[in-house]
Amino acid sequence: MLNVGAIEEGFVLDHIKAGKAMTIYKDLKLDQLDCTVAIIKNAKSSKMGKKDILKVECPIDQLNMDVVGFIDHNITVNIIKNSRIIAKKKLELPKEIRNVIRCRNPRCITSIEQGLDQVFVLTDPEKEIYRCKYCEEKYHGTHNK
Amino acid sequence: MRKLKHLRHIMSPLDLTVEEMDKLMDLAADMEVNPKKYAHVCDGLKLATLFYEPSTRTRMSFESAMLNMGGSIIGFHSASSSSATKGESVADTIRVAGCFADICAMRHPKEGAPMVAAEVSPIPVINAGDGGHQHPTQTLADLMTIRTLKGRLNNLTVGICGDLKFGRTVHSLISALVRYTGIRFILISPEELRIPSYVKEEVLNPAGTPYEEVIRLEDAIPKLDILYMTRVQKERFFNEDDYVRMKDFYILDEEKMKLGGPEMYVLHPLPRVNEISVNVDKDPRAAYFKQVHYGMYMREALMYTLLELGEDQ
Incomplete structure (x- = not known):
């Protein structure tokens, strides 16, 4: 042990x-x-x-x-x-996460705007779906899914 | 800069409730009938049109709408004629524009750019199209056209044809229409350009709006009250070959129009390329130029409302 x-x-x-x-x-x-x-x-x-x-x-x-x-x-x-x-x-799914994951949509403003935080918003708590605050692209990462 | 009680921005058509949209349409209709009543309501006020990518209709529509109300216009018409070429951020550009103007319409090729502006802007920001994302004032023009021609926004079978994958006007229109009762969609597209699954999962299904997906335009036309045509947009494709393969998939011509009912109006956000034959233009059901006309009054009504002009009276 x-x-x-x-x-x-x-x-x-x-x-x-x-x-x-x-x-x-x-x-x-x-x-x-x-x-x-x-x-x-x-x-x-x-x-x-x-x-x-x-x-x-x-x-x-x-x-x-x-x-x-x-x-x-x-x-x-x-x-x-x-x-x-x-x-x-007791942990809950946060309503918003900042600068933890990045938006992978190449058309998203976060790909070029200087000094802009990467913000994802919980849009469906049941299905645990997060979307980029700016372009609404769904997060497809493997952190919690 | 005009002092406002509530600074409000419009990023998506869903920023407006159904009641607010109905009010805007009533106001736009009044502006069309009584232009003199509104000819000086914006005297001394300025609209900044910050257009980072070329646009003809939307920019001219916003500018005409402001000129109709007696206001003035400042701004730029492409990223190359703005400080973006020097590396200025969207946030800084709107901070600067906010020192000169009272309201702003922003078009940007990157999705979410108007929201970045709205977060720091001292003046109302209207999203005038952000990449493949949202185009709320186009949706307002679409709704106004449908309501004026059909006399209602409920109990309609709406066919949407063409690029349903990248077409921002399509996603915005669907989101706005599902809020009315008795709406049914027929989604007409090649396999590759079908509506994204998130629109089905998050908009159509939760609203309980029935829809079917078909490939042949001819099969759908006889069932429709509204046919909404879209252009396959070159700028949304990363691959030229895919674009060439898709661009002439649908062509609405006089023969296909014969399959539709006498009040099946045809809408298109424009510009059209080949997807509607010019021979269809003389058909009284061709409503795409009326759409441009109503779009201007809706933008006028929207700016009037965001600038809280009605509240002075």
Whole structure:
């Protein structure tokens, strides 16, 4: 059994689909933070068979959990303070995501306009469909689908 | 710059409710009958036509509409004659135009460009066509033409023919018409240019609007109240061969017109190339030039409304 030490303040993202931890690592921009991050791949899970876990030691207001909700809203987010779980955050599909994914429509204004954010809007919560705010192109990526 | 109580932009026909559209059509009809009443309502006001790609009808229509109301026009007619050549962003261009003008009509080859402008604009922005995306004032012209000629916007079988894949006017028209009752569509196109699945999944199906997809125009014509023809647009294709293969797929001629009823009006957003024979022009059911006429009054009514001119009276 692999042991990773407890964290003082931060997050434990549990029940990440096996193999997705690095995607979340990049999209949360954890590489840009000067904090301790543990990436646990392919941990045993009674519910999922295999799962990934991310442990991040950082102030709890520093991460944008909308990104995690977009990638997979079934991930469990445990918020840690003073080495104890103080809350379990229920993730929802964010209504809007900014600068996480890019519009792939070559005819979209986002392909040429300088300084313009890449904004996607949740247009169908049931089918989990996101569309570019500007050209309404559907997002066909593999983050959460 | 005219001070407005509510700064409002029009990006898509769905930015207007059915009631607002009906009001606009009533206003446009009044403007057509009583031009003198509106001849000076825009005295001292300016329209900026920011056209990043060439357009004849839409630009002239907006400009005529503003001139009809006594206003003036500024702007540019192609990206090459604007600061876009120097690398100026759409956002900066509208900030600048907003210092001179009171309202703006923007056409841009990139989809969503008018929305970028609207996000920072101090004046109302009207989308005058953004790539293959939306063209709300064309839809207003289409609806006004149908309502005037048929006397109603419900209980109609509407055939739409040609490029249903890239045709922005088609997507906008369908979105607007599904809000009326008793509408049925016959979608006539080659396999390659069929209506995109998202229009079916997100517009037609949720509205419960019946539609059928056919390839032969002749099969559809006898059933139609309105035949909406479209041009296969070269600028929407990345591949020249595909364009050449598709461009003459449908040609509406006198023979095919004989298959239609006495009140099956033919609309077309123009410019037409080969898809409607010039011999059809003399048929009283050919309504595409009337569409241009009504389009101007709808743009006039729209600018009048966005500039809150009626509220002064």
